[in-house]
Amino acid sequence: MTEVLRVREDPTIKRHEIAHRLTRVERRLLTYLGKHQTLIACCGNIGAGKSSLVKLLAYSTGMNALFELPDDGFEDHIASNPSLFPLLATAKHSAKRTLGRYYGAINDFIVAQDRHTERAAAWQQARRGVEQAALDIQHAYLDLRKMQLQAAPHLSASTCIDGSPLADRYAFCEVLHRDMDIPYLTAEALAVVDARLDDEFRALARPQLLILLKSPVDTLLQNISDRQRDEERATAGADAQQADSPPEGLVRLVRALNARYDAFVDTIRATSWYRGPVLEIDVSEIDFVSNVRHLIAVYEGIERLLVPREFRA
Numbered sequence: 001m002t003e004v005l006r007v008r009e010d011p012t013i014k015r016h017e018i019a020h021r022l023t024r025v026e027r028r029l030l031t032y033l034g035k036h037q038t039l040i041a042c043c044g045n046i047g048a049g050k051s052s053l054v055k056l057l058a059y060s061t062g063m064n065a066l067f068e069l070p071d072d073g074f075e076d077h078i079a080s081n082p083s084l085f086p087l088l089a090t091a092k093h094s095a096k097r098t099l100g101r102y103y104g105a106i107n108d109f110i111v112a113q114d115r116h117t118e119r120a121a122a123w124q125q126a127r128r129g130v131e132q133a134a135l136d137i138q139h140a141y142l143d144l145r146k147m148q149l150q151a152a153p154h155l156s157a158s159t160c161i162d163g164s165p166l167a168d169r170y171a172f173c174e175v176l177h178r179d180m181d182i183p184y185l186t187a188e189a190l191a192v193v194d195a196r197l198d199d200e201f202r203a204l205a206r207p208q209l210l211i212l213l214k215s216p217v218d219t220l221l222q223n224i225s226d227r228q229r230d231e232e233r234a235t236a237g238a239d240a241q242q243a244d245s246p247p248e249g250l251v252r253l254v255r256a257l258n259a260r261y262d263a264f265v266d267t268i269r270a271t272s273w274y275r276g277p278v279l280e281i282d283v284s285e286i287d288f289v290s291n292v293r294h295l296i297a298v299y300e301g302i303e304r305l306l307v308p309r310e311f312r313a
Helices: 017-037 050-061 084-115 121-154 165-177 188-201 217-227 248-262 264-269 293-308
Strands: 003-006 041-046 064-066 161-162 209-214 278-282
Touching: 003 188, 003 293, 017 050, 041 050, 041 165, 041 278, 050 064, 050 084, 050 161, 050 165, 050 209, 050 293, 064 121, 084 121, 084 248, 121 161, 121 165, 121 188, 165 248, 209 248, 209 264, 209 293, 217 248, 248 264
Parallel strands: 003 278, 041 161, 041 209, 064 161, 209 278
Antiparallel strands: none
């Protein structure tokens, strides 16, 4: 079985050794990834820190970084090929707008469930709205993922991508189709997604390493609240206490997604899509953003799974 490596802190690192240990592994990764074009995909639940890890990795090792949302501080980093920026930016903004409409449709449906019976026209209309929005968001992200995977082999140096069509299909879509109170993504819509994957993604680049971020739900929801993204905040009309909290529809989604990500590696290995190495990070234990020892452990884990021993010598 292909290796799954769970990141663990090395408690033996002394303070005076930190700078040397960090820069040494960064230098080795910088050298290897500069000479061997590599694609890394970073996956995980909403709020797990995918964008933060991709940004740190890219600027430490010279990789290109491709993000899934156009947030300040998380813009694509491409060492060359500046002509790609407008195309990727347009796709990301489209995905962000569609994501906002999707969250809005879920919240409208939750309200309709509270106020109406299933036979009511308002309930039926809200259900149709959430079903359409669920398919629309899949199309928007498939469009973006396709563009990123088409671009990656033509970029100089290696590339790290925030997100993956595999996570979209085998975590997000599974939740929307099977794990909600009703299927937000219908069987017909799921078939459309599968057809697009087969027709458009089989020939595209696949990652040599998958980084999977995991976390307890409470940590994820706190991270979502802290970062204050517009599309992840409560809708207009929420009281002051709820205004800065994730909307109920997003909370439900995060909880359901966590179970899917627990089974994600086994699920994608059962398909023909990915059987390569996996670096697993529990972000409630490994705080790579603010703990340098933890960041070292992440980088050394990446090195162990990607870089041959003879290159590290």
